[in-house]
Amino acid sequence: MEIAVCGKGRRRGRPAALGHEARRAQVLDALDLVYEEGGAGSLTMAEVARRAGMSKRTLYEIFEDRGALFAAYFDKVGCTFIRDLPEGAGGLPLAERLALILEPRVECPTALPLEIFRCIIAEAPARPEMAREFMQKLRRRALGIVEGELERSLRSGEIRPVDTKLVSAILLDMTHQNLVVQLMDPGTQQSLEERRRRFGTAIGIALDGLRA
CATH class of the missing domain: 1.10.357 (Tetracycline Repressor; domain 2)
Known part of the structure; x- marks a missing residue:
């Protein structure tokens, strides 16, 4: 009988990066939350990036501008x-x-x-x-x-x-x-x-x- 070793086979370090579609969904969910929390005046790329937990640079890699978002x-x-x-x-x-x-x-x-x-x-x-x-x-x-x-x-x-x-x-x-x-x-x-x-x-x- 094999005995499982605690932690064996588990990858350490940074969690796996989200795929493109998952990141898009994360940003769109953040857009809803930004509006709920701050109203129309908060609908900026900077605020959406902050609420999505990513940098503005990453957000612009997903959506080239607010129009695309x-x-x-x-x-x-x-x-x-x-x-x-x-x-x-x-x-x-x-x-x-x-x-x-x-x-x-x-x-x-x-x-x-x-x-x-x-x-x-x-x-x-x-x-x-x-x-x-x-x-x-x-x-x-x-x-x-x-x-x-x-x-x-x-x-x-x-x-x-x-x-x-x-x-x-x-x-x-x-x-x-x-x-x-x-x-x-x-x-x-x-x-x-x-x-x-x-x-x-x-x-x-x-x-x-x-x-x-």
């Missing part, structure tokens, strides 16, 4: 706002598919997404390329998902011939509260019930106009 945050929480169609749901009517991908389901846990938009807009005059890339990436995913479902309905004859790219953009604007209104007056942010009511009304109007 903010974009990654929206990749993380994007399913809160728009979701991919579940597998096997492609045969459902368009109204049901749009509900699966667009209908509001949960209250926003914090105002952090809105504050990030405010930060991006504030930096846009000095860094227009960052703001442009951020918004294009964020909107491109949403437009792609909605346009894909409209194209599916167009092929099946469920809707009349339309410019699916244009209709996708209009539909997104109809189903979600105007971002400028929320930025100008955060007190106007809608409750989950209000967001669902807006969604249902917008989808009803859109489908009446799209019906074949």
Whole structure:
């Protein structure tokens, strides 16, 4: 019978370094904590690095700037706002598919997404390329998902011939509260019930106009 020797085989010294994805997750968690603890004014790379337990240099190796960090945050929480169609749901009517991908389901846990938009807009005059890339990436995913479902309905004859790219953009604007209104007056942010009511009304109007 073998007798285990205490400590044998255990590596000593510094703990193993985290992988790239683990470090990204650590930083995004830190971003949430920084906002909870210090509000919008604390959303700096220095403060996020401190809360994540790493140097600013390490943070910049993971995210090249605040724009990249903010974009990654929206990749993380994007399913809160728009979701991919579940597998096997492609045969459902368009109204049901749009509900699966667009209908509001949960209250926003914090105002952090809105504050990030405010930060991006504030930096846009000095860094227009960052703001442009951020918004294009964020909107491109949403437009792609909605346009894909409209194209599916167009092929099946469920809707009349339309410019699916244009209709996708209009539909997104109809189903979600105007971002400028929320930025100008955060007190106007809608409750989950209000967001669902807006969604249902917008989808009803859109489908009446799209019906074949």
